Amino acid sequence: MIQCSDISIAFQGKIVLDRIALTIPDGAFLCLLGQSGCGKSTLLRIIAGLLKASSGGVTVDGKPVDGPEKACSVVFQDYSLFPWMTTGKNLMLALAASYPQKSKAEIRNLAESYLEMVGLSGVFNQYPAALSGGMRQRAAIARAIAVPSRILLMDEPFGALDPVNRAMLQDLVRELHRDSRGSRTVVFVTHDVDEALYLGTEIAVLGSTPGRVIALEKNPVSRHLPREKLFENESVIALQKKIMDIYRSDMNEKLNRRETFHSGNGI
């Protein structure tokens, strides 16, 4: 269980996150939904232990997070893989750090099997630059699930992909989470409402400036509902509308605030 209690953080006097309280149960797939600049990536980094909150903190299974958290692995939008290593070596590096007692051959086999799991056999010796964006993200996911961490943190991982690749990778992540049968928790940052509805068992909507949780919703439908059925389901449509309304009013509020700021400045 991940527990965020009253997390606040400010950068150069500007409050980015304002008293975020969030409990993420084991096995959940939580989508952190919010517009750009609302601090959702910042929150993810705080959970990962890459960033220290100004006040408040995170605990994983009751233990406070202090420094890069061992229970977490991450997938970013770019630069998750090291470009100077082949895809296979990227996985082997992570595996060797997690399993120091395993032999090189064992590590190699493990890396190969995880690449195969995400549909990437045959790219072991290729450098990331030679792969497509979608393949790179597949490899990054393979590396993140290959290490024995139970929590997978994803920061807009499919933001730079074309729609077809994005849909395929969403299916992959959804499948991986379903197959883990509750042993893996995912926190997934996105600004795409439909992506959140398709992937999340829970959706936390972050309001912007300062970032705070303005809605926390449970996905009303089962994980097994296929994509084409999802947006025909009435409860999903209702939730979609509800989130869009929250989204829109938050955006309007932000725009109004900016306008007054500008006119004040102009005079």
Place this chain on the structure above:
Amino acid sequence: MKILLVIEFIGLTAAAVWKHDWFAAAAGVLIPAAALVRALLVWNKDRRTAAVDVAAVLEGFLLAWQLVTSNRPLLDPVYFPAPDAVLQQFFGELKDMVHGMFSSLYLLGTAYLLSLGTAIPGGLAVGSSRRLRNAVEPFSKVLSVIPPIVYIPYAIRLLPSFSAASIFVIWSGAFWPIFANTVAGVVNIPETMLDSARMLHLGRRTFIFRVLLPGAMPTILTGASLSLVFSFLLLTAAELIGATEGLGWYVKDRADFGDYTRVIVGIIFIGFVITAISAGFKRIEKRILRYKETVQ
């Protein structure tokens, strides 16, 4: 350019027949022949044109050189020897020059490796700690702009041998570009990449050798190639001042005796050596950075 090549070919052959100038004859035949062979070997049209053009420029230069220096020369033959004399000396002096080259390369290699060995670890350490960076920056800013040539007389006086002095001088010049670029290389590694490395919980050694060093490598190589050019400059400068062997010394020594043919021979030889080393460096650089290629 092809027409130019033909005209030059005729010019050189005419000069050869008229003046019994066998160098001109050889050059006039061999260079177009080489260009032709090269043109036939490469199918790429641009490169074929380039081969012919290079041959034309070379021929033109040789023709002009030949015309102003041989027979009734326009220029003083003491300072401006004819190309055939230079060519003859070039082969005659090759053994001595190769000997000098090894002496120079020993100094260059030692000093260059020394600067790589000090500047890269130093740069990695300074690049990865903001506190260290702030502490070191004022000093590196001042020290790095001092032209290392000014150390030469002092170093020669202070250090026990000329080798030690020139190694010190080359090191002090080659150090800064590598150091500054290593620091910049580390600082410019994308934060996401470092975060991603932190989450892998790598050991310290692994982090340095598998993440920090390769992450900074493209920038380090830029600094290293700059330093290589610096090293040549400083090496020859040091040799001009205090050496008893080596390539720079060879040129200076022949000049002291007024043997300008051999001076030119020495300069041409230095040109070949540096070009070869630079080409070798480029190959190594390309090999290290091959991961950037999008097609493998």
